[in-house]
Amino acid sequence: MAKLVLIRHGQSEWNLQNRFTGWWDVDLTEKGVAEAKKSGQMLASSGVSFSEAFVSVQKRAIRTLWIALEEMGRTWLPVTKDWRLNERHYGGLTGLNKAETAEKHGDEQVKIWRRSYDVPPPPMEKGAEFDPANDVRYAGLDVPMTESLKLTLERVMPYFNSEIAPKLKAGENILVAAHGNSLRAIVKDLFSVADDVITGVEIPTGNPLLIELDDNLKVVSAKYLDADRATELPKF
Numbered sequence: 190m191a192k193l194v195l196i197r198h199g200q201s202e203w204n205l206q207n208r209f210t211g212w213w214d215v216d217l218t219e220k221g222v223a224e225a226k227k228s229g230q231m232l233a234s235s236g237v238s239f240s241e242a243f244v245s246v247q248k249r250a251i252r253t254l255w256i257a258l259e260e261m262g263r264t265w266l267p268v269t270k271d272w273r274l275n276e277r278h279y280g281g282l283t284g285l286n287k288a289e290t291a292e293k294h295g296d297e298q299v300k301i302w303r304r305s306y307d308v309p310p311p312p313m314e315k316g317a318e319f320d321p322a323n324d325v326r327y328a329g330l331d332v333p334m335t336e337s338l339k340l341t342l343e344r345v346m347p348y349f350n351s352e353i354a355p356k357l358k359a360g361e362n363i364l365v366a367a368h369g370n371s372l373r374a375i376v377k378d379l380f381s382v383a384d385d386v387i388t389g390v391e392i393p394t395g396n397p398l399l400i401e402l403d404d405n406l407k408v409v410s411a412k413y414l415d416a417d418r419a420t421e422l423p424k425f
């Protein structure tokens with residue numbers, strides 16, 4: 190039986206400012222750093238021994254992983270970074286304040302953009318202030334202009350299934366540091382969550398989710414290590 194731990198990055202500067210972030214590369218706040226440290230301490234006392242870690246190419250997740258590994262005394266662990274674990278691309282909403290956007294377009298519309306399964310936000314305009322298309326880390330990549338959760342899942346899961354699933358099936362314990370919506374995609378798939386139910390699944394920042402999987406990657410048990418900041422998990 191393998192263990193998979195999913196950590197959403199600690200609080201970011203734009204989580205704090207309540208702005209749509211997506212692919213924009215913001216850093217952790219002090220609180221985010223503290224959440225990452227606590228995650229590492231809880232992982233160390235969980236006694237789970239990891240063989241490797243995976244992370245997006247965004248610094249809020251990379252720093253969360255590094256801080257956690259440091260606390261665990263595991264900075265030597267092999268780490269693979271891949272854009273397919275990035276946050277979902279928030280399109281033309283990137284950089285906007287979530288509350289101001291709700292005042293302008295209505296709560297219902299913003300809820301659809303944030304939580305519907307397959308309605309993508311309006312696309313990013315080419316060359317707009319927060320367009321990551323020319324970022325050197327994405328050179329040669331057809332950077333999306335917007336993504337729904339469905340589109341996010343369609344790039345996260347092929348990566349998960351080809352790079353991470355075989356290791357779990359071989360019994361390795363794996364740590365993944367990523368984002369609210371890229372992790373929501375993994376949870377949707379592993380827990381077989383229906384399209385209209387996944388909207389209610391909120392993954393807290395900096396709170397490791399420990400999932401035990403059988404040889405067919407069926408969920409056997411799941412819990413957040415910080416029980417005080419846990420949210421409801423889907424049935425399995």
Ligand SMILES: O=C(O)[C@H](O)COP(=O)(O)O
Pocket residue numbers: 208209210211276277279303368369370
């Ligand atoms: O990209 C963002 O703004 C957040 O990381 C996730 O946002 P959400 O809760 O609006 O999906």
